[in-house]
Amino acid sequence: MEWKHRHVLDLDTWERPDLQHILEQARSMDELLDRPIKKVPALRGKLVVNLFFEASTRTRVSFELAEKFLSADVVNWSASGSSTGKGETLRDTAWTLEAMGADAVVIRHGAVGAADYLARKLKKSVVFNGGDGAHSHPTQALLDLYTAWKKIGPLEGKKVAMIGDVLHSRVARSDIIAFSKMGSSVVLSGPATLMPRSVEALGATYDENPRSAVRDADIIYLLRIQKERQDEGMFPSLDEYHQLFGFDAALLKHARPDALVMHPGPINRGVEIASDVADGSQSMILGQVRSGVAIRMALLFVYLGGVRQ
Amino acid sequence: MKILFRNGLLFDGTTLSCEKTDILTEDGIISRIGKGIDDEGANEVYNLSGLILSPGFIDLHCHLRDPGQEWREDLLSGSRAGAAGGFSTLVCMPNTDPPVDNAALIRYLLEKGEECEGSRILPSGCLSRERAGKTLAEMGKMAIAGAVIFTDDGSPVSDTNLLRLALLYSSRLGVRVMEHPEDRSLTSGAQVNDGICSTFSGLKGWPSSAEASDIFRGVSLSMDTGVPIHFTHVSAKESINAVRIAKASDCKVTCDVTPHHLCLDESMVIGSGYDGVFKVTPPLRSASDTDALWEGIRDGTVDAIATDHAPYHLDEKDLPFQESSFGIASLECAVAAVLDEWKRRKEPCPLERLLSLFTSGPARLLPEKWRTLGLIAAGSPADLTVIDPAFEQTVDVSKWKSKARLTPWNGRTLRGWPVMTVVRGKIAYSLIDRVSGGK
The missing domain is CATH 3.40.50.1370 (Aspartate/ornithine carbamoyltransferase)
Incomplete structure (x- = not known):
């Protein structure tokens, strides 16, 4: 199907066929998880940056596994605190990541609107919202x-x-x-x-x-x-x-x-x-954890796997 | 210095005439009003055919950040921006660093204001010492020095006894108390309207009751003391209703509303993907609140439109929504935004009512000596604003005289603009070519 969303920020503008498409993609990925060798080369040569400003274990690990199973190059960008605190602003971080050639950025941030903000600042990279404040996940x-x-x-x-x-x-x-x-x-x-x-x-x-x-x-x-x-x-x-x-x-x-x-x-x-x-x-509860890896593989594949125009 | 303005449609502060009128100003004073005034002796002549000639617009509430926060704005940039926005007078708020809580700072603002080439600057003073909400500031000394309003704006006067004392104490000074209506116990950590926006964003909601309850409190104090009170940036339906009820009971309460609460609503916060440019206190409300403000304008509940222009440096504003600063900069497009919205809403009130909320409305809230700023009469100060109701222009914040570089209206084409601002008989801003003169 033609995929019209440029980022994954929230689901407010998604329609049922979009959701259904991702579910079906996830089912194929789920099958991969049962194989003895889980790695496929779908995202070889793609750079994904995990940008976590908030403590997170399961979401970060889940994304990282998904990225690795699809053979993407993975960078965990250590970031802490708010973008207004010490260190560089989120705007500068965004531009830095793009300059390094990130194809996608996964962001978890305590401030509502952080993923939207990042998406507005990035010209090429795809933004995956890993949770922004109490807004969206x-x-x-x-x-x-x-x-x-x-x-x-x-x-x-x-x-x-x-x-x-x-x-x-x-x-x-x-x-x-x-x-x-x-x-x-x-x-x-x-x-x-x-x-x-x-x-x-x-x-x-x-x-x-x-x-x-x-x-x-x-x-x-x-x-x-x-x-x-x-x-x-x-x-x-x-x-x-x-x-x-x-x-x-x-x-x-x-x-x-x-x-x-x-x-x-x-x-x-x-x-x-x-x-x-x-x-x-x-x-x-444990089934959800496994689904997390499959669904994130599906999203990464749909957005970075060359299916999209 | 004599300037002749010809063929304008005269709005005298109350009534808009459809007959062409000439006005002659002489050394900063309006000397003649009439038809066919001879241009003999006029240094400059302007033809205002098809344009509205109004008393200079007064902004009762703006933040010029001077002294102490000049990276955001200062009196010079603010004054130029005000003139470019059609305002001949700006009342600047005292929540500066240090706060304007003494006569020396009032004098500083007046003196520096004299040097500005744009709008006339009238300072307000803090109600409480250090704007700390504990004890009265030296309101008497500030009134003598020239303060035109007392307010702790930026914060409410949470101590009810202090607010009561301030009303009593200021009553003989001829300077009105302006309350920033907000119950802080209801707004701690709040970011957006408590409604659709808080529901979808997960940001803490800022309920209308936080504003309305403070208005009810202030109304009781005003009725108790018999002293007038003014509520600024009233944003919610419940608040407008509270003011309306109080006015019906002969309470001396007045209020102003902002251009952004008249033109923008909370859906735009969501629709923009939580762009910090829409972040403001009080927050952008629901569409029905916006409708209620226009109804308040129509039925006379609203006394003035005041910008609450709150400029920030780009680095304080261009951040994820939750981290962005509260405040909307609008001085240079506020009048146009309101005129455009009025047109878009199919003229919900007569144009002269709308114009009065920028002129005679706010002038009535100022000390006696400044009330002539809100009307056009022989002998009153030559502060004038010329409006072209048909002129269309696109807002380009990068060209603003204000230091602000973000505004919700950037890129929007608005219809109805101030095209000339005259302050003390001098052209402070003009898009109109002079037809003759230079003698």
């Missing part, structure tokens, strides 16, 4: 779609219950948009203080009662609860959170019997998720 959303799609097939008409801190979650924003575009309905639950003001505009609904939110759900997606939100007074205590919204076997009973349990990781056992369901048969 498109590759996570794609890997979540892929995980669910691979397991249960078409996502049209499926119900996704998402529980937790939606307000501060880039994963939630991207996943709500992605699942909605695939035709799923998304119901959010959690304390009202952790919800954005206009959830309907994102394509979701809000139900403060987690039991009714989870009722007949095909997918339960749990979001990480950070202790610092308690310190900020967003909710009274982690213990109360777990009692009211923590996901456990009792809550899982309200969902469809074969419902998938997902979480972007790292998980807080005993807070947003109880160990019985995190380690249970319906948990997809």
Whole structure:
């Protein structure tokens, strides 16, 4: 298909066929991961720079594996702090990377808009957003779609219950948009203080009662609860959170019997998720990690593999 | 020095006449208004056929960054920029470094302002000492030195007792208190409107209630003391409603709105891919808030349009959204942006109302001695702005006289521009050729 997006910044302007195309590409990549020798020469001679301003293990490693399996040359650019702090600005870093001939830059940054900003400054390189502040994490959303799609097939008409801190979650924003575009309905639950003001505009609904939110759900997606939100007074205590919204076997009973349990990781056992369901048969948490590599290989291939004009 | 302006459509501060009128200025004062004034003795003559001749526009709220932040702007660049934007008078805000909280700095601004070739500079002074919001600044001395407004702009006066004392203390000085309405406990860490923009961006939302609640508080104090209060850069529907209700109860409350809140909304923050050029306090609001501001203009709730021109160096502004500085620079296109938007909205109010919000509206909020700046009358200062409602021009920020190098309107073609600015009887800016003179 003709691929019209120049970068992967967020999924706001993507359409269902775009998402579907990446899912299908990911399936081919997934097959590669089962081979004894995983490396293919698809991106030989391409330079990919991983530019991580924020601590990240799984996203960075996942991208790096994907790049290496496709035989790209990989550079991990060490960067720390904000671009306004000591050292060079993001603008100068961008120009430096382009001067070095980067074909793609993967950026993780604490500031909303950092990936968009980088894309505006780079004339040639493709930008992959590895997470910008609480705004967007498109590759996570794609890997979540892929995980669910691979397991249960078409996502049209499926119900996704998402529980937790939606307000501060880039994963939630991207996943709500992605699942909605695939035709799923998304119901959010959690304390009202952790919800954005206009959830309907994102394509979701809000139900403060987690039991009714989870009722007949095909997918339960749990979001990480950070202790610092308690310190900020967003909710009274982690213990109360777990009692009211923590996901456990009792809550899982309200969902469809074969419902998938997902979480972007790292998980807080005993807070947003109880160990019985995190380690249970319906948990997809490790499957998501594997999907992450496949989906990032698919994206790198579509953007850098010569398929694109 | 005599200058004759011929055949202008006269807007006298209240009414726009459709008859051609001549104005003669003499040594900085308007000496004659009439038809067919003889050009004998005039040093310069300008033909303003088809153009609106208005009292000089007054910007009640701009940041000229002088003293102490001259890499962003200074009085000279700001004054030139103001004139190029059609403003004959600029009221500069006191949140400088050091803050303008004493008579010596008021005098500095007035003296340096005298040397500027562009807009007239009228300084505002801090309400509190060091703009720290703790104790009253020497408002009496500043009033005598020439301060025209007291404000801690950039910050609200969070201490309610201090705001009450400031109203009482300033009431005999003839200088109005201007409050930057914001409840800081609701805006800590906030970056964008609490609504669609905060929802999509994940940036912390700045709720309308943060502004409206401070206005309700100020209105109570004004009613309690009987002293007028002015709210600046009012941006939200709830806030406009609060002002409207207060005015209906005979409270002496006034407010201004900015060109960017009239012309831009939060969807542009998202649509631009979170371009920091759209980052401002209070944030760009929803489209319905923008509509409410225009309704406030139409029904008389709004008293002035003030730019809140907030220039920054490129390096402080050209950053990822979350790291960019708050503030929109607009001095040189603000009038055009508003006229263009007014046209685009199919003229939601009479043109004369819109013009009054740049002239007699803000002039009424200044101390008694400056109120004649907002009208055209024989004997009043020869501060004039000429508007060409049909002129189209593309905004090119790289050519600005301001030091700002980013503005949301860059590259936009706007219709309706100031084409001449006269300050104290001198041509401070002009796109119009002189027809004769030079005697």
